[in-house]
Amino acid sequence: MSSYNRKRILxxxxxxxxxxxxxxxxSKPGIYHVTIHCHKLAPPLSDIDHVTAQVIxxxxxxxxxxxxxxxxxxxxxxxxxxxxxxxTHIHILFIVGEQPQPQFGHTRVRLGDIVGKLKGLATYQxxxxxxxxxxxxxxxxxxxxxNRSQYEVARQYIHDNPLCWLENHAE
Numbered sequence: 001m002s003s004y005n006r007k008r009i010l011x012x013x014x015x016x017x018x019x020x021x022x023x024x025x026x027s028k029p030g031i032y033h034v035t036i037h038c039h040k041l042a043p044p045l046s047d048i049d050h051v052t053a054q055v056i057x058x059x060x061x062x063x064x065x066x067x068x069x070x071x072x073x074x075x076x077x078x079x080x081x082x083x084x085x086x087x088t089h090i091h092i093l094f095i096v097g098e099q100p101q102p103q104f105g106h107t108r109v110r111l112g113d114i115v116g117k118l119k120g121l122a123t124y125q126x127x128x129x130x131x132x133x134x135x136x137x138x139x140x141x142x143x144x145x146x147n148r149s150q151y152e153v154a155r156q157y158i159h160d161n162p163l164c165w166l167e168n169h170a171e
Contacts (some may be wrong), residue, residue, distance in 0.1 A: 019139055020112075027108035029098050031081070031145035033154040034115060037089040039135040044087040053163045060126050060134055061085045067122035068092065074117055075109060084161045091158045092118075093145075115140050 020026070038045065045061035048054070057065065064085055072078050077100075081093040099108050119136045126134040145151045 019141055021142075021144060024144065026111040027099065029077075029096050031151055031154075032094045032096065032111055033143040033145060033158070034092045034094060034111070034140055035089055035142075036092075036115065036119065036140045037137045039137055040088075042134050042136075043131060045085050045090070046087050048087070048162045048165050048169075050166060053166055055085060055162050057085060059129055060131055063125040063129055063131075064090060064122045067118055067125055070121055071114060071118050075114055077109075078114055082155055082158050084158045086161060086165055091161055093151075093154055093158060111142060112140075 026032075043060050044058055045064055046058055047056045049056060055061075068080055068083055068085075068090070071080060071094075077097040079095040079097070081095050083090060083092040094111070094114065096111070096114070102108055123134060123136065143150075143154065145154055
């Protein structure tokens, strides 16, 4: 699919651009498309094969994949629907279910808490493996998925992201 057709079908601005919807309760159950960018000086998480558009993980990217897969261990009400580990950023589709009632003054877990845990796990694992200059940008971008159509578009966007990367970064 050409870049023009993909933008027409998916919308040129589908990638999460806003940081957060003002006034929205991010502890609610829902589906969230999250984009997290590495710090500009961080080593790349992956490379994209120019022939097959397959993602080839760097050691840092492998650590990030492991961290993504561990998120439901810390938050059993969270599922990782799909994700893409790109050279400079990651896309994740989180499905957040109903949370247990908070106990003893604790608050409900928000999307930012989930992302913060993921960033912390990935950074810890990456540094433990010997890459000490790895870091994330301080914030993240999200899109709240309101309906089935948006869900399908988000999944397709994440799936197609390596091909889009190649089109946008052609040498």
